[in-house]
Amino acid sequence: MLWQSIRNSPPRANASACVSGGSAVTWALVTARIEEVAERAGVAVSTVSRALRDVPGVSLATRQRIKDIAAEVGYLASPNAARLATGVTGTVAVVVPDAAKWFFGQVISGAGAVLRASGRDVLLYELGDAEGRRRFFEGKTLRGRADAVLVLSLRLSTEETQSLRTLGLPVVLLGQGSEVFGSVRVDDRAAARSAVRHLLNLGHRRIGLIGIDDADEVTTGSTPPLSRLAGYRQSLLAAGIPLEEDLEQFGTNSVSGGELAMTRLLSAPALPTAVFVGSDEMAFGALGVLRTAGMTVPRDISVIGFDNHDLSQVMDLTTIDQNIRGQGEAAAELLLETLSTALGTAPPDRIIDTRLVLRRSTAPPADIPTSSKKEET
Amino acid sequence: MLWQSIRNSPPRANASACVSGGSAVTWALVTARIEEVAERAGVAVSTVSRALRDVPGVSLATRQRIKDIAAEVGYLASPNAARLATGVTGTVAVVVPDAAKWFFGQVISGAGAVLRASGRDVLLYELGDAEGRRRFFEGKTLRGRADAVLVLSLRLSTEETQSLRTLGLPVVLLGQGSEVFGSVRVDDRAAARSAVRHLLNLGHRRIGLIGIDDADEVTTGSTPPLSRLAGYRQSLLAAGIPLEEDLEQFGTNSVSGGELAMTRLLSAPALPTAVFVGSDEMAFGALGVLRTAGMTVPRDISVIGFDNHDLSQVMDLTTIDQNIRGQGEAAAELLLETLSTALGTAPPDRIIDTRLVLRRSTAPPADIPTSSKKEET
DNA sequence: CTGAAAGCGCTTACAG
DNA sequence: CTGAAAGCGCTTACAG
Known part of the structure; x- marks a missing residue:
């Protein structure tokens, strides 16, 4: 009625x-x-x-x-x-692989708050899968719909870059540097180094890695996974510790990816005493597997993550905070600046600070490892 | 350059x-x-x-x-x-309290997929705080910007309802019934009943509740928290178990809210042998407190949550799945139907199924409680 | 400081 | 089936 x-x-x-x-x-x-x-x-x-x-x-x-x-x-x-x-829409497009993922939710919320405060509308484009990504960049989806574009965690191909440039709109990338567009990100390599250094400083010598592999069909090719891996290796080498292939395992950036990688790590010739994990969600999976295996963290093995996920506190996970909401805010601010100022020659590249967050998933190794250096196969 | x-x-x-x-x-x-x-x-x-x-x-x-x-x-x-x-925008507005919360991310993603498949754009309005909510409904924010509106987890006041009606657009509410607008939701009361019945069937008689209180400045007044509480009480009473005030604790819908409520529960005159928690995130907090207190789940206490959060599996949390993404999809579909069909007399109200997901946070109580019924103060 | 008019780029009765 | 024209509701040179 x-x-x-x-x-x-x-x-x-x-x-x-x-x-x-x-x-x-x-x-x-x-x-x-x-x-x-x-x-x-x-x-x-x-x-x-x-x-x-x-x-x-x-x-x-x-x-x-x-x-x-x-x-x-x-x-x-x-x-x-x-x-x-x-010709002005008062709208900013936010392009995101998957709005259901924790990371992107943080960014959307942070960027959205800044954009809304400036009186702008937020148009959300979720890529979903590889096909969705293709459609988005092939069609001129954004034409006439937005004044600016924020692109999250995507390594753009030449064609995609060209497609965005053709729009003639300011573009800012988050989590990815660019020769062409503005960007906001963290220094993943340095952050990973400090994570591994934390483990080294505790006395660990056999330090494993659970890395984010490139299997994700949408975010494939993005640099943070590679940079974190590079940081891990750098730190080990700088400490005079040779790399071991068996100690590097990779998985999708998810709980189950972390579970699988940790499971493989547990069948390594010699167990690591500590593991650096490429994301907190993977670390949660790793912690679950360790629990299932009857191992105690950090007594039997130390675990450090990356993100400072909302739930990492309750999981008591030592991790690297990368201020994700702050990255979203900074990206939105950069976009607004770009909109109102004629920018200079080089695309701006803003680096957000990271910091180590100490919790109780890391501790010195149980038996002081003096001979571990020479234990390789 | x-x-x-x-x-x-x-x-x-x-x-x-x-x-x-x-x-x-x-x-x-x-x-x-x-x-x-x-x-x-x-x-x-x-x-x-x-x-x-x-x-x-x-x-x-x-x-x-x-x-x-x-x-x-x-x-x-x-x-x-x-x-x-x-006058047709090809755009649907999604109004959400906080895009950074897991629940809303799921809905945004589910609804967004359906809307995008229909060729529509998604305009995201994040309310943020009470002030944001006021601004949104006072100003005619949506006028001329969308063809339809999806409103998440908000109990609308008379004025807000009127404000939306004035827009003349189809509106669908998610997580909340309505006399005026279409709605998609679960039967929270029945779901809570089945959660508590699970505990009863395991033999528990002293069953506590950690409920979602009304402190959230944006979603205040929404019915799911009340319905879940009602379902809990119904189940107990139907089993002939009197309610105990000490066994009902409330907190904000968050990890810390769950921590605080569980902490209070631990200082109850007599501990419950099981707890029904109003959301998985609160349950995570509860599990953390129990661990800190040196208690083992489910040996010392059983815990059941509500949501089937992405991380509830790795936390081994028994819970009620409420298919959140499915709710988002259903809401979007309802909106699209409303857009293309002249609907009948009553606003459609779609109820999505829930189901119990058994994991290892629930088990029969350690000592079969035969006398617990008379233990009240 | 103010106004009349053209224009933004489509869609839709209306007429044929 | 097709076209000429009006109209959607603003903004902005241009002229005064």
């Missing part, structure tokens, strides 16, 4: 018009237009337009009068008309 | 125009307009418009020729012009 009345008879005291859109006839409320405000104020529509947008060239008196009348009749400029006239 | 050229000199072989928008002068690429296609095809623009949108009334031959030419010149109708002309 009520339902029907909503669809078919909009509240009175509002003019209504019948617009046939698509298959169904829908009712759309018609609210005050600029013309009505102009008539009431006894001025031209152009003056109303200028007054309401605080464009210079209107006397203070008329401007105020127009504003009052606009507020009175509840006038709001039609976004679509304004967009058509100016 | 490259950067500058992006902003100032769009790729050649594309016409370009200088549009002054706001403070800065920006370049916008001008791509083919409908007129160009019409000229090339030797027809009127109206024919092109009809041909490209598969509107009947164009001969097959001309339609195909026009489509070919459009593809050739890469013509795509300007979304803003089409919107202004039709």
